[in-house]
Amino acid sequence: MTPKIVRYLAEQQPATPCLVVDVDHVEARYHALRDALPLAQIYYAVKANPAAPILERLVRLGSSFDAASIGEIHQCLTAGAQPSQISFGNTVKKVSSIREAFGLGVDLFVFDSEEELAKLAEHAPGSRVFCRLAVENEGADWPLSRKFGTTVNHARDLLLKSVELGLEPYGLSFHVGSQQTSTAAYEAAIAKVAMLFTDLSAAGIDLKMVNLGGGFPVRYRDDIPEIEQFGLAIGRAMTEHFGNALPQMLIEPGRFMVAEAGVVSTEVVLVSRRGGKESDPRWVYLDIGRFGGLAETEGEAIRYRFRTPHDGLPTGETVVAGPSCDGVDIMYEKNRVQLPHALNSGDRIELLTTGAYVTTYCSTGFNGFAPLSEHYI
Secondary structure, three states, X not given: OOHHHHXXXXXXXXOOOEEEXXXXXXXXXXXXXXXXXXXXXXXXXXXXXXXXXXHHHHHHHOOEEEEOOHHHHHHHHHOOOOHHHEEEOOOOOOHHHHHHHHHHOOOEEEEOOHHHHHHHHHHOOOOEEEEEEOOOOOOEEEOOOOOOOEOHHHXXXXXXXXXXXXXXXXXXXXXXXXXXXXXXXXXXXXXXXXHHHHHHHHOOOOOOEEEOOOOOOOOOOOOOOOHHHHHHHHHHHHHHHHOOOOXXXXXXXXXXXXXXXXXXXXXXXXXXXXXXXXXXXXXXXXXXXXXXOOHHHHHHOOOOOEEOOOOOOOEEEEEEEOOXXXXXXXXXXXXXXXEEOOOOOOOEEEEEOOOOOOOOOOOOOHHHOOOOEEEEO
8 A cells, every 4th residue: 555545546536346557656666676677678567457547657668578468469559569679478379360461570589399380480480589498487476387398308499490480599597487486396397498598509599588577576465575586586596507698578567566566455245144133254255356357266275354443453263255146256265354343334444555456357247246446647
């Protein structure tokens, strides 16, 4: 809760559910990341929050962008980014999207399969390409290792083939998982990448870039390492494995850049004990849920903090759920939340650190509930 957000909520009382984002805080996080990793070029992961005020501010700061779709590419260009500042960072792309992105001037594409490489060769000829490796995601609250990435041996074969197809083998990438709380994950992935760099160099291919992905964590309920610790660990690992011949480094922060800049304001719809007994679990239903933008509560993976008008009063374990008639619209049941006993229907409460992956996960009118409104200040 930045002072700007506190003041805005108090003065404006916007209708709930809504997201309020302090764009100045996004800028502060950008500078913190630059300070921690001064040799890395920042490619903001647009999927975290593609709002125009955020993209426009980052363009002014000199950021580049990691886009997951042709739609996000258009959003970046509209915000003032140049095509040379955009990486098409999704390993699964439609042919029409590849063709259109290339026509717009984007020439940096990721892949992790022979089939995707062939599409790039045909529809984005001569482009710079980088191969995504599958790496361990241990330590991440939101793992990403199952759907994306390939093996070291397959990546070697694919990058050799990229030359035959007329593409420029530019580098390697990995992603250690979102909300990664272990610096060791980056160190292990860098070691794997460095071995492949050496192997490909012996085969006549000198890669130029390592894309370290994103995953840098923010504080929800538990303490996490500071970004400076990640910067030191990454810097040491890069120097250890590459010496003075450091490749270009790219990072794709999303959550780190915008999560702590945003707060969701929501209304308590109902507080109940459905069995009627004091021993029955207390349920609090909010006017936002899994389908209204809180999709990362699936599996209770991301655990948001709550701010209520009764903080400081006695609390009890509470199951927290959304307003829809879908039975899976429960945010926290196994990991119940300590909320004040004084909480009542009609109270406004805030979910902190919700600037990332809320608006983009929000459904369009499920059960007739309007998507949450957005306020950028």
